[in-house]
Amino acid sequence: MTTEISISTDEEIALVGHLMRRVGVGANRDRLESLSEKSYEDLVEDLLSPNRYSDPDVDLLDRYFPQSASPDSGVTWACRWMYNLAQSERPLMEKMALFWHHVFATAWYKAENGPAIVQHIDMFRKVGLGNMRDILLALSRDPNMIYWLDNSESRDGAVNENYGRELLELFSMGIGTYTETDVKMAARAFTGWTFKQPIPLYPYGGYAAEFIYHPEQHDNSEKEFLGEKGNFNGEDIIDIIVKQEACARFISRHLYNFFVADEPQVPAWSITPPQDQQAIDELTGVFLDSDGDLTAVMRALLNADWFKDARFKKIKSPAEFVAGALVLSGLPETPDPMLASLNAATTAMGQQLLNPPTVEGWHTGKEWLDSGTLTERVNFVVNQVAEASLPGVSSILSRIESHGDNLSPEELVNLCLDLTGHVEISRDTHAALVDLASQGGQLQFDTEVNVTESQKQIIRLLQLIVSAPEYQFA
């Protein structure tokens, strides 16, 4: 017996809706209809080829919020990132950057250097869908990461193990797949990888740094790493890592956790098996066959049946929640001052972009939710859909109006669920919504007064739909 019900709807729209929630933060109904003119497979190819599209036009953003273009402030830049997540035609590029930000977590608070962390996230945009070797190489040369994990302190004779350890434990293979000696060897191989002294902060603000290799600080002795012997440098360590099945499995599980369904928190992975071992095996196989090509792995993931079936299996992260609410309501024609409040909104929900609590990143899934953060989520989105002037809300209103006055309460609820993409809900939620729609009485669009009243009633229904437990899931 199931307690779920599905609203009968266009299956193609529902599937593309699911795809867009996972490769981005969702798409509104108009966009879903235009996207579903292509086949699903073609759509996936478009998403995997961000170069077919351009970045969002940010001229207006720069004019209204010049401070958001300045990487000096991580706060305004985080708002800009959510704005891009909400409207980019290259959603997967933004989402991969967010994925790598979760996995390779670095925070502003240590260096307090905005430009360095903005450069770091931009690096994810450039290499995020590329080859794992290139990704780890770019990461190991990234000044923000180098400072975050103290590799700038690591030299021959005074080795700092921080980066070597986290590279294996958190960034590529996972605990239990290497030895303490491997950590030491990796750390020695990365000695001399540092950055040029950046231009001082005062008086003109922060500057990003640039990678530099100091051969005289490098430990040139022979090293044994994961069973291989040689006078390894950092590049060799990365080459050896990306050949390991453990790396393929670890990254595959991360991708599954981020794009398909919530897994337990990462520290539990060495003891708790994946919920779908076969899916992880498939992704691992593609990873190994393609020499770690993330585009190939993501192609396999997005086209898999277990991906298509995994609807509403993930709790939205605060950034996904906030940017997703912007997609639903639509963005104002000119950037609205609320843009500047997006960072405060996600922070109150437990996630400040560019400022994860630790190198472990955020705890995700159900751990996003407590009574404080759920209150913040509900109130944010309830206020957002109340704005009838926003294009997303007004589009839903006019679509419902086009159905005329003859909708039964149940038809009205189902139409609203359909238009918001929430087509799978519990019987309790559905019954409660139908009761609310019945209390409101028949919609009428004949006079101006009645149109206003009917719109209020629809908005109220939308507010309850986005308050439902189901709306917490992507």
Add this chain to the structure above:
Amino acid sequence: MTTKKKDPVLVVVQLSGGLDFMNTLIPYTDGRIYDWRPTVSVAAESTISLDDRLAWHPSAQALSELYNAGNVAAIQGVGYENASRSHFRAMDIMHTCEPEKVATEGWLGKVTRELDPNSENPLTAVSIGRGLPRALVAPGVTATSVGNLDKFGLMTKIEQVEERAANLDIFKRMYSPAVGNGLVNDYLAQTGRDILRGADMLADVPSRYSSDVEYANNPIAQALRDVARIHTAGMGTRVFYTQHVGYDYHSLENEVHPRMLTELTEAISDFMTDIRNQDASEEVTILVFTEFGRRIMDNGSGTDHGTGGGAYIIGDHVSGGLYAEYPSLDPKDWLYGEDLTHTIDYRSIYTSILEQWMGMDAQPIVGGTYEQIRPYNTTMLV
């Protein structure tokens, strides 16, 4: 006659940014500080003398009065080994009692779990402000964050009272305990109902409160007023959390620090007066803490992140005075050649409060055994 003693209550005031301890309790008779801190030091004659060595910053007037009345334990030189100079990491360490590795359980989250193991009262722990501090977070623990007590809860922007009430009814039905929907849904439904329970309990708190005390219109004063409103309404809250943000003065310390200290100390003084007037003070102890102290030498405008901060325990049953040693000012004792060396571990303070005031076993909460100070003359414990 014997009366049942009231349950002890802990009010935590977090000063975020790193309060300049040396510029709060000033070693004013040591002439060297005027060489090391030519910009930020206060002339000896304007300070409020405490003894022949130390004086309060003039803007800490209200706290000095509470101190003179014997209600303040001023703890000097608070820190821990290998102190972090990062705000976030340092706060994390003080929130989780875990300096070596990253922990997810906050010390007050564990306290709340001890006090209310089945989460029967969503208001056992209340944080004033949006979002919960890590100190209050622990798996299975319900703590309530109150962003706005007068408009607390869900859908607060909906003005129509009846419409909002009807919406909340629908909300309650949607978050009803569903059968067979899985752990995440059960947890989500429970969380949604916790919000409603907390909101129901807090709904009449504002109307039940009246007071002659006029708190200042600044965030810390208003936060402590909210604590007073909830506490005097008898909601069973045992742990309150508030934050006062803005102590990170790398520059313009002479402008910012006096304002911050005035706001803080007057707010605490108003809070004490308020709860005393309402016969609700004897069960309350206040802990004021910050993540670190600041550098011994100033930077020409303010002070940079340092070590050796201060903490204050305030309440009717406090045995007033100075605790631990003031960190040595002798340059040979300076940590890293520029910082105060701490003289007491922050976990000693937590342990003392937990064991002596809250009547709890501190060891599992702070993760070890720490020497205690004796900041109370009597307690609520039988």
